[in-house]
Amino acid sequence: MDGRREDILMEMIGNNSPTKTKWNALLHLLDDESPVVRKAIIGECETHPVEAKEFLESISQGDDPLLARHAQELVRALGWIDGVGDFVRFIRSQRYELETGWFLLDRTVYPSFQSSSSTLFMDKVARRSRELLTPPMSSRQSCSVLNRVLFHEYGFRGAGKNFENPENSFLHRVIDRRQGLPITLCVLYILIARRIGLDLEPIGLPGRFMVGCFEDERPFYVDAWAGGKILEVEQMENYLEHSSVENSGSALLPVTVAETLARGCRNLSFHYIQAEDLKRSKMFGSFVDEFERVRRIATNA
Secondary structure: OOHHHHHHHHHHHHOOOOOHHHHHHHHOOOOOOOHHHHHHHHHHHHHOHHHHHHHHHHHHOOOOHHHHHHHHHHHHHHOOOOHHHHHHHHHHHOOOOHHHHHHHHHHOOOOOOOOHHHHHHHHHHHHHHHHHOOOOOOHHHHHHHHHHHHHHHOOOEEOOOOOOOHHHHOHHHHHHHOEEOHHHHHHHHHHHHHHOOOOOEEEEEOOEEEEEEOOOOOOEEEEHHHOOEEEOHHHHHHHHHHOOOOOHHHHOOOOOHHHHHHHHHHHHHHHHHHOOOHHHHHHHHHHHHHHHHHHHHHHHO
16 A cells, blocks of 8 residues: 555544545545455444445446446445445446336335335236236226226225325335325336236326327227226327327327336435435436436437
């Protein structure tokens, strides 16, 4: 270890308070592979876990990929789950899958959450739905069966009085509490539908997220917020006209997984502002920015 790094290490160890200066000093040591330095850094993080997690999360989301990697390795060495870093890496990977992505979003706030219970629940709802399916059935009839199971037998509903509660945006909490926003109810609907062989699409209308089905001769839409109400194209066009939406034709087409997740993050950023949690509001706003940054890079490639 050179003299400068030794001075930084001694300054860090000698400073017992988790000050900004101390963490800035630690930043210069993250790439040092010396066992002495590594042990000292881990010791500081274990002594001040709250500040250390915030510090390492900020680096994991930073623009320096080398420092981000070192921060992620340190998180793993400490046995901490880097929910924020995992979600940022998912965004940057561009390998988007709806179920995986939304559970990663959940872990940014609930890092110890295990998706197995939620996955098993969706499997259970799908099994019950298959019991009621009598092939051959049209996609509309299959949706009617899913509506019966999800909204009547299991009692899922749109969040009313507590609409702006952030928990309505986390899929595993929606499953636990049986209520959510239009977007999370639609995501749940789509994921269960896939388990019974029904291919549905996310439809990102202004002010109301819905589900679209394009498998039959005529497309139709499902309003999960309204208990699975099935809507025709004409009804959707009337809705858009009353909402003064331009380019209504494109508004009725599916949105991507990235757009769906970004909208979920945008909702959370707003709802955390309402809850006066500016730190988390800023975090979810940064995820929206990251989705946009990745999209621009892909478009210009």
